[in-house]
Amino acid sequence: MAAIFVDNLTKSFNGFKALDSVSFEVGEGEIFGLLGPNGAGKTTAIKILVTLLRPSSGNVKVAGYDVVREADKVRRKIGVVFQEPTLDLELTAKENLDFHGRLYGMSREERRKRIAEVLELTGIKERADTLVKNFSGGMQRRLEIARGVLHEPEILFLDEPTLGLDVQTRRKIWDYIENLKKKGVTVVLTTHYIEEAEKLCDRVAIIDLGKIIALDTPERLKSYVGQLLTIEVEGSISACSISNAKIRDSVIEMSVENGEEAIPEVVRKLQSEGIKIKSVSLRKPTLEDVFVSLTGRKIRESGEEWKFWLRMRRR
Amino acid sequence: MRELQGIYVLWLRDIKRYLRARSRVLGSLGMPFFFLIFFSLGFRRAQIPSLSLKYTDFLAPGIIAMIILFTSVFSGISVVWDRQFGFLREIMVAPIGRTSIAIGRILGGATTAVIQGWIMLIASLAIGFSPLLSGLLPATLFMVLMAVAFTGVGIAFSTLMRDFHGFQIIINFFVFPVFLLSGAIFPIEELGNLAFFAMFNPMSYGVDGIRWSLTGYTEISPVYDFLVLGIFSASLVLIASYLFKRTEV
Ligand SMILES: Nc1ncnc2c1ncn2[C@@H]1O[C@H](COP(=O)(O)OP(=O)(O)OP(=O)(O)O)[C@@H](O)[C@H]1O
Ligand SMILES: [Mg+2]
Numbered sequence: 001m002a003a004i005f006v007d008n009l010t011k012s013f014n015g016f017k018a019l020d021s022v023s024f025e026v027g028e029g030e031i032f033g034l035l036g037p038n039g040a041g042k043t044t045a046i047k048i049l050v051t052l053l054r055p056s057s058g059n060v061k062v063a064g065y066d067v068v069r070e071a072d073k074v075r076r077k078i079g080v081v082f083q084e085p086t087l088d089l090e091l092t093a094k095e096n097l098d099f100h101g102r103l104y105g106m107s108r109e110e111r112r113k114r115i116a117e118v119l120e121l122t123g124i125k126e127r128a129d130t131l132v133k134n135f136s137g138g139m140q141r142r143l144e145i146a147r148g149v150l151h152e153p154e155i156l157f158l159d160e161p162t163l164g165l166d167v168q169t170r171r172k173i174w175d176y177i178e179n180l181k182k183k184g185v186t187v188v189l190t191t192h193y194i195e196e197a198e199k200l201c202d203r204v205a206i207i208d209l210g211k212i213i214a215l216d217t218p219e220r221l222k223s224y225v226g227q228l229l230t231i232e233v234e235g236s237i238s239a240c241s242i243s244n245a246k247i248r249d250s251v252i253e254m255s256v257e258n259g260e261e262a263i264p265e266v267v268r269k270l271q272s273e274g275i276k277i278k279s280v281s282l283r284k285p286t287l288e289d290v291f292v293s294l295t296g297r298k299i300r301e302s303g304e305e306w307k308f309w310l311r312m313r314r315r
Numbered sequence: 316m317r318e319l320q321g322i323y324v325l326w327l328r329d330i331k332r333y334l335r336a337r338s339r340v341l342g343s344l345g346m347p348f349f350f351l352i353f354f355s356l357g358f359r360r361a362q363i364p365s366l367s368l369k370y371t372d373f374l375a376p377g378i379i380a381m382i383i384l385f386t387s388v389f390s391g392i393s394v395v396w397d398r399q400f401g402f403l404r405e406i407m408v409a410p411i412g413r414t415s416i417a418i419g420r421i422l423g424g425a426t427t428a429v430i431q432g433w434i435m436l437i438a439s440l441a442i443g444f445s446p447l448l449s450g451l452l453p454a455t456l457f458m459v460l461m462a463v464a465f466t467g468v469g470i471a472f473s474t475l476m477r478d479f480h481g482f483q484i485i486i487n488f489f490v491f492p493v494f495l496l497s498g499a500i501f502p503i504e505e506l507g508n509l510a511f512f513a514m515f516n517p518m519s520y521g522v523d524g525i526r527w528s529l530t531g532y533t534e535i536s537p538v539y540d541f542l543v544l545g546i547f548s549a550s551l552v553l554i555a556s557y558l559f560k561r562t563e564v
Contacts (some may be wrong), residue, residue, distance in 0.1 A: 037428050052564055076410040086401035090332050102324040105317050140512040146407075 001026045001064060003050065003186040009058035011044050018044040019106055020210040020259050021058070026188060026203075031181055034190040035287060037299045040208040042190035043083050046159045049188065050080045063155055079153030081144050083160045089133035094125055096132060097150055104151035118146035121176055123169060136163055139288035145173060149180075156180065158189040162196060174200055177199075190301055194287045206291055213294050218287060225293045227259040228283045229266065234276040241269055252277075255285075257291075316558035322419040324422070329390065329423025343386060344434060351378040351435075352442055354500065357502055365504040368532045375436075375444040376454075376526035380461065383432045384518055385514030387462045390424030391469015391555075395476050404564050410540040417470060424466035425459060432458045436529075450528035453537070459546040464517060467551030474558040486561030497522045503534050517547040 004026035011019040019041045026032040034042045047053040049062055051071040056101040057312045063077040087096055090109055093265050094115060101111035112184040119125040122142035132140060141164050149156065158177075162170040177200055191197050197204050198218045214221055245254040252270075256262040259282040270277060333340065355371040366373060397403040404418055436454075446454070472485055495499070496509065497518035505508050513519045524540035528531040533540075 052404060054563065072410065072412060075408055080408050081562050082401065082404055084403045084404075088328070088332075088405075089400060089401050090335060091328070095331065099324060099328060100405070100409075102327075103321060103406070103411065105320060105410070196349055295337070 001028070002026060003030070003063060004188065005051075005059070005061040006045075007059040009045070009048065009060055010056050011041075011048060011053065012056045013050060017210050019048075022207075022212055024171070024205055024212060028186055028188060029184045030182060030202045031177065031187045031189070031200050032205055033197040033204040033290070035192065035194075035197045035204050035299070036190075036207035036290075036296070037192070039209075040207045043159055044078075044210075045207075046082075046157050046188070050157055051075060051140070052077055054077070075260075077149060077153060078157060079148045080157045081148035081159060081161050081162070085140060086143070087132045087143060087147075089142055091129065092129050092131055093135070093146075094128040095237070096143060097147055100150055101149045106151055110221075114150050114152070118150050121149075121172065121212060122146040124263060138166065138169075141165055142169060149176070153185070155186045156188070159188065160190055162191075162193065170196075175211070194299070197287055204287065206287070206294065208291075208295055214290065221287060221290045222285045222302060223257075224235070225285045225289050226255040226257045228285055228289065229254050229256050229259055229262060230281045230283065231266070232278040233270070234278055238276065241273060242266060268300075278288045318411055318415040319407070322422065323557040325406070325416060325419025326423040326426065329420070330426060333427040335537035340431070343389075344382065344431065344438070347378050347382045347418045347435060348438055350500075351375060351382070356444060362503060362504065365502045368530060369441055372445070372530050373446070373502075373526070373532065374500065375439040375442075375446075376529050377433045377497075377522050378439065379454075379529075380459070380497070380518065380522040380525050381499055382402075382435045383458055383461050384465055384494055384519070385490060386428040386431045387424050387465035387473075388469040390427060391420070391466040392473050392476070392485065393424075393469070394420065394470055394483065395471035395479060395482075397450045398473070399478060400563060407564050413560040414556040417559040418552065419472060421463055421466045421552060421555060422468065425462035429455065429458045431546045432462070436460055439468065446529035447531060450530070452528075454525050457521055457528060457540065457544065458461035459523035460524075460538070460541075460548045462517070464544065464548035464551045467555040469549065471551070471558050474555075474562050475516060494520045498534060517544060520544050520547075 002025040006025070007023050009022045010017060022045065030205060034045060036042055043098040044053065048055050048060060048067060051067050051074050054068055062074045065072050065073040069175055088099070091099065097115045097118065098111060101115065106114065119128055124139055124142050127135065127139065132143065135143065148158070162173055164175070165261065172194070181186060191201070201218060203210045203215065203217055204221060206221070207213070215226070216274055218256055233250050233252065237247060240252065241248065244253050263280060263282065267277060267280065288299055351374060355374050358370045361370065394403065466469060476505045493516055496516050498505070499522045502518060503513045506513055518538040520535060520543040522532055523535045523538055524544065527537045527540065
């Protein structure tokens with residue numbers, strides 16, 4: 001049985017379709033990624049899966065239960081880390097965790113053990129008794145993650161989990177997520193960190209303007225675009241005999257299925273046209289390239305995520 | 316069992332936050348306490364035809380009811396804060412029913428309101444109020460009913476608000492009229508034609524019930540007070556839970 005089943009899901013806000021006929025399934029124990037630019041509909045999808053928003057139409061099941069009719073059963077199976085802050089600022093970190101543990105029916109002993117574990121995991125042990133309103137943005141984010149995994153849910157939803165975290169903490173979280181997978185936990189995460197999606201996810205759905213435009217393992221998605229071959233030539237040229245080449249002044253770019261085999265052939269062709277080659281470079285594609293090749297746009301300008309995070313915190 | 320645990324946790328959170336916010340607690344007691352001091356001073360020699368009681372003894376229960384009204388409506392509305400700071404989402408995905416969430420909030424808000432009422436009761440002793448000791452228990456019962464009802468009102472308001480823009484409107488066009496039309500400061504009878512409206516004001520019954528308990532003086536009747544407040548608070552628990560169920564976050 002699939003852990004998550006989404007069939008023809010549409011969500012409209014006053015006529016605007018934030019999600020448009022989206023369908024996918026997530027298997028038990030799988031790490032599934034939703035990758036897409038701002039406003040693609042990732043958070044909307046997560047909110048529907050965790051029973052906070054009702055679908056406009058379509059069929060959505062989590063752990064075998066319908067998210068509308070059996071919402072309370074779904075809630076017993078899941079853990080969520082939201083994109084936006086959801087902590088009680090007037091309580092300490094530990095109190096936030098303890099509150100969560102009690103809400104999820106954990107015994108005193110379980111709570112004590114798990115709270116210590118997640119504080120360790122997220123590296124906020126020393127600040128456990130500090131009021132959350134005195135936490136920095138990154139520390140609050142870590143606490144959100146600690147809380148989301150506290151009760152060891154069967155299915156975990158992470159909406160941009162590592163947004164605004166330093167590299168070290170991010171690594172630690174990634175390791176933890178990979179460990180969860182070994183325990184059979186199903187994870188759905190949204191991200192715009194290409195690296196995060198590639199490293200963690202078994203399968204990735206690329207989502208844009210409310211639609212899934214591609215869904216596969218990271219490797220297969222990347223094989224769609226092939227490898228990127230960039231050739232720098234002397235002088236500037238306007239045409240060459242290679243059919244799928246993009247030419248900008250003195251740079252020729254093309255995508256090839258197998259770079260190592262293609263290079264000699266391409267070089268020979270260009271030389272026979274009298275073009276002098278300065279350098280050749282071959283680059284393995286990233287999921288960013290996949291997105292660009294599908295939409296002609298970038299997922300997110302780099303550096304923007306920090307501004308985004310700050311804007312959110314300031315509300 | 317799980318639901319009870321959920322209700323308890325939400326209640327506990329309200330109490331923790333209340334105990335922690337000492338300055339806010341004192342602040343909210345300030346205005347009613349000054350009302351109490353200066354009104355009882357200013358009107359101590361005034362002749363109110365329909366009043367056979369020392370004015371301080373008349374006023375003190377009214378001020379106790381006032382602090383309960385304000386505290387409980389505010390703590391109900393504070394759900395809007397939880398929505399704005401996102402904490403509501405943490406609660407809404409937890410495996411407890413929406414009704415339990417509403418009840419937990421109502422009980423938490425009501426408890427803090429009743430504590431505030433008691434603080435005011437004790438403070439009023441300092442300005443010469445001498446309540447009937449036998450009335451402390453029934454007075455507390457009326458305080459609880461009032462607090463439950465008006466926390467429910469606050470929660471109902473909160474589900475209709477997206478942010479705090481409507482807050483001022485609720486204070487000026489709900490809380491104050493309810494307070495002034497309740498017989499808290501002067502007898503309902505003195506309201507003339509408006510006395511009719513006071514009979515539709517649940518707060519009037521709370522004021523009268525608390526006053527009857529603490530002084531023996533009543534304008535309505537304690538039995539009516541109890542029945543009206545009981546029905547009102549029960550319906551508000553239902554209405555607040557219902558509205559809460561429909562909110563999306
Ligand atoms: N409550 C709402 N009312 C109206 N429009 C909404 C609402 N929530 C989301 N939207 C719109 O739906 C679209 C998808 O939003 P969503 O938050 O799901 O995007 P996202 O993929 O999570 O983006 P980001 O990377 O910025 O988090 C956006 O255009 C957004 O403006
Ligand atoms: Mg989002």
